[in-house]
Amino acid sequence: MKKYLFCLLFPLALFSACTTTKDILIDSHTSQADVKLTEIEAAIVPLEATAGASLSAADARTRTGRITSARQMLTQMEREASADADYSGKLLAWSGRLAILEGRYSEALRLHRQSNVVSPGNFPAIILSIRLEGDPSKRLEIIQRELSLINPRVSGAGELHIERGRALLALNRFSESAGAFDTAFSSGLERVYSDSYSADRNRAWELRNTSGVAAGSLGLLGRDSITWNDCIALARNETQLLRFITGGRTIADNELFNRLVDRAFIPFSQDVNVMQWSAARPRADETVTRAGAAWLVWHLYAESRADRGMLSRYSARFATGANPRSPIADIPPLSPFFDSILGCVETEFMSLQDGRNFRPSQPMRGAELLSILRRIDD
Numbered sequence: 131m132k133k134y135l136f137c138l139l140f141p142l143a144l145f146s147a148c149t150t151t152k153d154i155l156i157d158s159h160t161s162q163a164d165v166k167l168t169e170i171e172a173a174i175v176p177l178e179a180t181a182g183a184s185l186s187a188a189d190a191r192t193r194t195g196r197i198t199s200a201r202q203m204l205t206q207m208e209r210e211a212s213a214d215a216d217y218s219g220k221l222l223a224w225s226g227r228l229a230i231l232e233g234r235y236s237e238a239l240r241l242h243r244q245s246n247v248v249s250p251g252n253f254p255a256i257i258l259s260i261r262l263e264g265d266p267s268k269r270l271e272i273i274q275r276e277l278s279l280i281n282p283r284v285s286g287a288g289e290l291h292i293e294r295g296r297a298l299l300a301l302n303r304f305s306e307s308a309g310a311f312d313t314a315f316s317s318g319l320e321r322v323y324s325d326s327y328s329a330d331r332n333r334a335w336e337l338r339n340t341s342g343v344a345a346g347s348l349g350l351l352g353r354d355s356i357t358w359n360d361c362i363a364l365a366r367n368e369t370q371l372l373r374f375i376t377g378g379r380t381i382a383d384n385e386l387f388n389r390l391v392d393r394a395f396i397p398f399s400q401d402v403n404v405m406q407w408s409a410a411r412p413r414a415d416e417t418v419t420r421a422g423a424a425w426l427v428w429h430l431y432a433e434s435r436a437d438r439g440m441l442s443r444y445s446a447r448f449a450t451g452a453n454p455r456s457p458i459a460d461i462p463p464l465s466p467f468f469d470s471i472l473g474c475v476e477t478e479f480m481s482l483q484d485g486r487n488f489r490p491s492q493p494m495r496g497a498e499l500l501s502i503l504r505r506i507d508d
Contacts, residue, residue: 163217166207170224172322173200177231178261179326184355184417184493197231204228219249226258238262253286260293266300273297288317292327299334302348307334336497343500344368351500355493358396359414361426362386364500369507371430387414395429397422402465402490420480421467421490423499427479428470431506444472460487479505 177196185193204225212218226241239262245255256276263269273294280287291314298307311331315324337351344367350360362383365371375381375389390396391411398407400422418426432440445468448455454463461471471488474480479502483489 163212163214167217167220167224168320170200170203170207170221171320173203174224174228174231175320175322176326178227179330181231197228200228201232216249216252219245219252220254222248223252223254223258227254227261230258230261235262253289256286257289257293266297270294270297270301288314288319288323291317292319292323295327295330295334299330299352302337302352304334304337307331308338333495333497336501347500350496353496355417356496356499357415358387358412358418358422359383360496361418361423361494361499362390364496365430365503368500369503371434371503371507374433384414390426395426395433397425397466400425400491402461402467402471404466405464407466418494418499419490420488420492420494421471423494423502424474424480424488424490425467425470427499427502427506428473430503431473431477431479434506440473441469444469444476448472458482458486458488460490474502 173196177193177200180193204221207221208225222241222245226238226245229235229238229241238258242255242258242262245252245258249255260269260272260276263272273290277287277290277294280290291310295307295310295314298304298310308331311327311334314327315331333352343351347364347367350356350364353360356364362372366376366386372386375393376386381389387396391398396412398410398412400412400416400419402421429441432438445463448457449463449468456463456468458471458475461468465471467490471480471490475482475488480488480498483492
């Protein structure tokens, strides 16, 4: 009897052991594939989120290096052949998404077709099809159609809501865009998405109540950087802050700019470390930094209050004596911008980026400037 039981149980045990080993191998392969896909996702998503952004020469070089590194990573992953069609299809789609960032749109189209042949309907390929469409209205149609076809809790739905938020932001439908980003962030997406797209979500949230904004101003609000001409347009179109200089009359943009420069409402330099103004006049198309914006804002505020004493209020308190000091880490106490920046911070028109630093050289955003100008104009 014992011999019979042994003969019966041994094949079952052997079968069970073999099955378990096979399952472990499959799980291991799947896990390894998932890890690799997560790695390439983490490399490409931040690059997609900043595509088209205005960058300094140094930042542009850094971005190019990151694109090159992502391509090298993908190439290595593609060399490691896999029989998993879903994995291969997703790799092809990610390669297509990277090709867009490289400016190779025809290659991205080819990779999209190939990805769908290998693994029809995989989510990276769906996102690729959306990003290949340049018209935000048409992108939104594709996204809505895809969302109607899937379970809202399925993996990948969050990525579609990211794309929906982007399309709505491009269409100036800010309130809906903020909602789409919030839906995406609460869907269980990898953290790289919230890290990469929180700035877009915050911009949409900031702009959600922009009803009544003039058509000429609306296009400026979503910009990460603006010029002096843009600042003048926002102040002229959305407030009464420039009436002291226009008298209610229509003045050409270049003349209005020159008048503001001549009356020191626009500084000759935006360098907070400068001790003496340059002889060269500023340009109307010059990108405005946070320091430059603070100067304009504080001078307009002093004018609106008819109190020119505000322009030296803080230097009289902090920047006198043998050891002048500054309560803001990156603003020198003897800087000509000292009063303007401290005034904007104390009145909460502008904030310290990390509680200590003002970041004076960062570009000023259109939406932020409009919000400040409206508060002054109230």
